[in-house]
Amino acid sequence: MNFQNHSIRPLQKMFSEVPGRYDLMNRILTFRMDEAWRKKAARRCMEDNPSHVLDICTGTGDLACHLARYNHSGAKITALDFSEPMLAEAKKKLIRKKLTGVEFILADVGELPFQTETIDAISIGFGFRNLTFKNIKSEIYLSEIYRVLKPGGKLIIVESSQPKNKTIRKLYHLYLLIFVKFFGGYLSGNKKAYHYLSYSATHFYTPEELNSLLKDRKFKSIITNNLFFGASALTMAVK
Ligand SMILES: C[S@@+](CC[C@H](N)C(=O)[O-])C[C@H]1O[C@@H](n2cnc3c(N)ncnc32)[C@H](O)[C@@H]1O
Structure with a gap:
């Protein structure tokens, strides 16, 4: 596959x-830390009693499950993805875990089916890289x-990030x-x-690069929490 300027298809x-095998691979490749990271993100989304939270690139719905668990304010939760098989897994997972209150939508982030200025918080777990890395639709x-x-x-x-320490970064790469x-590749x-x-x-x-990307798009109050020596990061930005 040519990764340069890939398009949506x-x-x-x-x-x-x-x-x-998506979930199993996530657990193995992150030594099971991925779920703790998603929990942190979900807590942040839910901390100000939002009325509508949107999980984009929801995939198999792990982050959406945590949003449903931490939903103490009766917020509307929407989980969105453009892959039907991923959404099907997410729906099954919510039922298996006996979680309710999540609406699923098959849609592209490039055409979000919502009115302007109607969402309190948007979460995205390991999907931001897909949206912005050499992606011609990034803007x-x-x-x-x-x-x-x-x-x-x-x-x-x-999202995955880059450790600051050069040695750790080399090891990570x-x-x-x-x-x-x-x-x-073999296992999956x-x-x-x-x-x-x-x-x-x-x-x-x-x-730093992610912060300036967000700043350029008018986001403010950007905070980054490094996770596992900076191999991943939790980034929060405000409109
Ligand atoms: C790496 S998975 C992340 C899944 C999940 N959020 C997680 O925490 O594991 C990325 C997901 O983003 C979805 N995706 C990528 N680009 C998208 C787009 N433009 N619109 C909607 N979904 C997209 C893919 O279908 C995939 O399910």
């Missing part, structure tokens, strides 16, 4: 091929996210090459998807 096809995605957020609304991103690309049975994950995570933004 290869990504949509790629994600529609991975749901079966459209960011402006749609900004458009639907209420003034003062929050964008909460959990080695891990992405050996463990994620080769081992992940989907070489393309894990090649993409390894390549995009290796070349993704540093926290």
